[in-house]
Amino acid sequence: MRSGMISRRQGDCKPAEPGMLASLAMAVAPNPDSKAPGRPDGLLALADRCVQCGLCLPHCPTYQHDRNEAESPRGRIALWRGLASGQLAASAATDAHLDHCLGCRACESACPAGVRYGELLVAGRALQRERRRPSPRQFLVEWLAARPRWLAPLLGLYRRLHPALPARLRPLPAPPARTAPATPRPTGPSPSASVSLFGGCVGRPYDEPARLALSRLLDAAGIATVEPGGQTCCGALHAHAGDLATATRLAAGNRSAFARSDTVCATASGCQHALARSLEGSPAHAEDPFVLLARVAPELAFRPARRRVALHLPCTQQRVDGSVAALRALLQRIPELDVVLLDPACCGAAGVQMVTDPGRAAGFREPLLAALDSSGADTLLSANVGCRLHLGNASPVPVRHPLEFLAEHLQ
Structure with a gap:
């Protein structure tokens, strides 16, 4: 493979300048009289691993975009630490900086101190969720994602209306038309099936061609597939938005749906980890479809x-x-x-x-x-x-x- 790399601006890999993070903390007023219920010690423990070295800066897309310390991983960690300890009061400005995080975890890969930024992001967003409601658009997306049976027909209607809609009402490409599989496939768990396929929420209509393709590839390697009923959203978008209660409920639903399965594959890379976490402690385990296919590649x-x-x-x-x-x-x-x-x-x-x-x-x-x-x-x-x-x-x-x-x- 050859590489077609995009040139990117590089940030400074240097420790925080004297007063830099202190200035960041002063961007919001101290809040000594906070009545927040207790200290979220788990979040503080995660945040305290950050040594503020700055090696994450060249890898953070939001810092590269804005060149603002509050848009960097260490800046956000400083904000979360201040909010969790009650030393800072939340504001629209602090929330905007925290909301802008893309959750790409590039900083985590570069961190020499082993900061578990993915866990910190979820904990920080949960803290935000306790004191503020999601925006109407965020609420609608989360509500529909947690109800794939409602979402699917709405996306079917969206597909039919898509050509006539103005650009501002077309936030997504049109979903693909439903495609019947070339050969009948079981619609529920089967003792003879080796791999169960995960559909998810928006992936149920949009990733249907990918699931059919995975079924065909595995069939060529002599592996059968099924799509168990009762599945729901993986819950990743809810967890990343701080709605841990809904994420936990969805995980339980998927654990029940795959109770009779062995190996489960999600065609969306964004669902794979959440699905794996939801299946912990059950007989089923999640496996990335590419890892599985690479193992049976000699058959293809x-x-x-x-x-x-x-x-x-x-x-x-x-x-x-x-x-x-x-x-x-x-x-x-x-x-x-x-x-x-x-x-x-x-x-x-x-x-x-x-x-x-x-x-x-x-x-x-x-x-x-x-x-x-x-x-x-x-x-x-x-x-x-x-x-x-x-x-x-x-x-x-x-x-x-x-x-x-x-x-x-x-x-």
Whole structure:
């Protein structure tokens, strides 16, 4: 594979200047009389691991975008520490800085002190959730995601109306038309099935072609698939928004849905980790589809592609699922395929931020689209449904799941 990297501005990898973080803390008034119920010691323990070295700065997309210490990981950690301890009072400004975090966890990969920023983000957002309501748009997205049976018909209506809607009412590409599988598949758990497929919420209609493709690939390797009923959203977007109660309830629903399963695969990289956590302690376990396919790759043969595609690596695939090497190995098995690897920067989708703050999200997408436009690729591949929707809304070429591309080139 060759690399088509985007040039990016680099931040300073230096310790905080004297008074820098103190000035950040002074941006909001002290709150010694806070009546917050107790100290969230778990959040403070996570925050105290940060040594404020600044090595995260060149890796943080929001700091690179704004050049504002409050938009950096160590700046946000300072804010969360102040809010959790009651030494700072929340304001619209502090909430905006915390809300802007994309959750890409690039800082976590670069941190020499081992700060578990992913856990810190969830804990911090939960603290915010206790004192403020979500915006109407955020509430609507969360409410629908937790009810896939309601969401699916609404997205079906959206698909039919999409061509006639004005641009401001088309936050997402049109969902694909329903496609009947080439051969009948079971609709519930079966003792003979080896792999169960996870549908999720928005992924249920948008990732249907990817699930059919995964079923075809596994079938070629002699592995059967089923889609158990009773599934719901993985709960990742709720957890990242601080709604831990709903995330826990959804996890319990999926644990029940896959109670008779062995291996479970999610086609969306953003769902894989949340699904794995929900299945802990149950007989079923989650496995990344690319890791699974790479293990059975000797059973798969691919025909030549004779084309160039661009590969986008979602943050979750890079830093949580760890399936980048497996995906690249699978694509390398397709003869005469030229793959251009785009800069592994966050696309800005960030769960629901592409819907709740579309203007800001588009700013993070632009460099990737510019690199794609100059790459000469005729297709963009991305393994996360949110990234594909965000990129697909403005991409000059079709944006597809790698599983679809792999299945199309099976011999």
